[in-house]
Amino acid sequence: MNKFTLLIVVLCASLCPMGTYAQEVVRRVISIEEMFTLADRNSKSIRPGITGVSEAAEAVKVAKNARLPEIDASLSFSYIGDGWMSDRNFSHGMNAPMPHYGNNFAIEATQIVYSGGAVSKGIAVAKLQEESARLNLESNRDKVRFMLVGYYLDLFKQQNMYRVYEKNIEQTKQVLRDIQAKGEQGIVLKNDITRYELLLSNLELTRTQIQNTIAILNNNLITTLGLSVGVVIEPDTTTITRSLPVEDGDSWTNKAIATSPLLKQMSLAVEMSRHQDKIIKSERLPKVALFAGNRFDGPILIEVPPINKNFNYWYVGVGLKYNFSALYKTNKSLNRSKFTIRRNEEQYADAREQTELSVNSGHIRYMESYVQLNTQQKSVELAGQNYTVIRNRYKNDMALITDMLDASNSKLAAEVELVNAQINIVFNYYNLLYLSGTI
Template identity: 40%
Template structure:
């Protein structure tokens, strides 16, 4: 009976472990893979892609303005008998009419000149399509940078976890050594208590790090469309940054070449110029070429009616001019000119904001790089100090307070280096984002 109970308990435990393992799938993802998943699953980007496709369709519709227009009409009718009277509306007589009537008309026209309205609308539609694509690129950069922040936070917490685990392992070893010394009468029980207190603080810190890591991991997994319970393991290569790509002298030129925001305001200025052209087009006459064929029956303009079909064709050149534009179009042109001035001012504002953002991002990046160097030096000194104090403490040459101070100093230095390196990586990707450079 006991053997059966043990077997059932073992199988039940194995089943629970299997459920936990299946529920939490570990997946190692690079920053590029994370960004690609975010792009594929982003609702905002799906909407932006739809808007880009709509702008493309609108451009195609506008391009049809250059093609000829062809109209065709066909009708059949019943014609009643006619009546004839004199000029004083007396002496009415009935006129027999053919009762079936038919008409067929075919007309083609081609605009030859419209004051630049057609070409202006087509070019405007093309610019608006490019603008939609730039909006998509901007949203893609924003989403990937946001995801990069989560990814770096996850990597930072992972590194902090490793630091805490190493300190917990080191503290456990130290507690064992102190207890051995306590048995020999070379250490006080208070020494063990204080190190155990430090151990509890380390474990509490580990719990906080794990909880924060789980929260960010869950949020990132849902954003990427991964199954619930997926544990994302960051790739350490995301912490590397190529400083050769960072050149203060060429940052603005790189931004002008890559940054969607700057390209968008430049396009808006061109669109405003096309709107001025379109508004001025009403000042000019519209010239078109036309050709038509008419097939009608019977011939009703003759009395008696001629029950035959009459076909004729013609072509010519037509001119149309809206005289009201001479006094109505001035305000339309003035509005277009004002919109153009607004677009020019907007471009200047965005250029200024970009220059400020680049300066701030570059300053933060260089500061983060200097801090990494300082913190790495502090960590080296903290480890050397810890080793010295550790050996002295085991030999009874220093007090426990110095040992605890050395341990805390080393822990703080290790965590500071982790945070500084992640801060440097964040500033690096922030600077790339401000220049519009792809990093995924």
């Protein structure tokens, strides 16, 4: 073996394991419920909502701090210059010696006793904002889940379509072989063979497009679910065979009104605006606080001449504060608050109405999908029977090639629509779950 041949062998040996690894594919069957669990744990679209809930929880703690006492302390040292005294007409001025080194230490604690409800309402608003953050997380989670259901069922649909096209391609190839055999005998025109070859080419092109769509959907799913690049998701085949609940429209509507995250958020917005209104009104009420403090000063400068000694004293008391300007300043704020409450109430009423309409429409489509399934099952049965009859007639030279083309296309379309009808039932069911906030 020469050196060149040896080099080729070494390169092949080193590249083969890499190629095997790059082409390694792991097929994984995932149910919709398992997909939801993976999304809750790994989806980047849900993580900001989780952080938002933690942020809102901390905001509640911050709001509760208003109930704690305020404690202020100060410490200072100073140099005091000599003073100067004179008569009221600035005559007979003279220097007044002063102690030059001064010190001050003060500490004071204040506890709010009554604030007109501003503190308690502020805490209540923070708690409502925390609940709103949770509902926002729930809403984002529902959106991600519904998006994944769309990818999942579309992947299911495309994979089933791929198998249908594979089957029809094999059937078309068999028919083409039969036609070509007859063509060699001079029984079939070359034009008929060409038309069937064109049909086969179109089927293979569509199969390639379906393969590309499957690759795109699979990539969307594994990226959102946080799975490895080499994973190929296989939908659970029991998804379209299991029995789904069929409830009346009113039940779905009542469920949506009770559980919809959007409606709950709108309701919280109304409640928060009412609390804000009470906070504004509290500005017109007096504020009462208890206070206690201690001061340690020196020297004593309030005496003439000054006394170069330290002076310590403490005090406790109750303070009353009233902002008279609030009587005329809060009027416009209160008027604005009333319009805010009304706007939020109107938005809630509109959201409720739109939710009821959406659920009603979704329920109608859900029930319609069962009718569509029954129709497609009958269509597949009839298309299959028609294809068998036409093919037998064609073999016996009792039908034209165009009849075979029409029968084959009808059979293909019926089989594809049957799969679509089965998946549409599942999609419409999860659409109802999404609209009602129970997905």
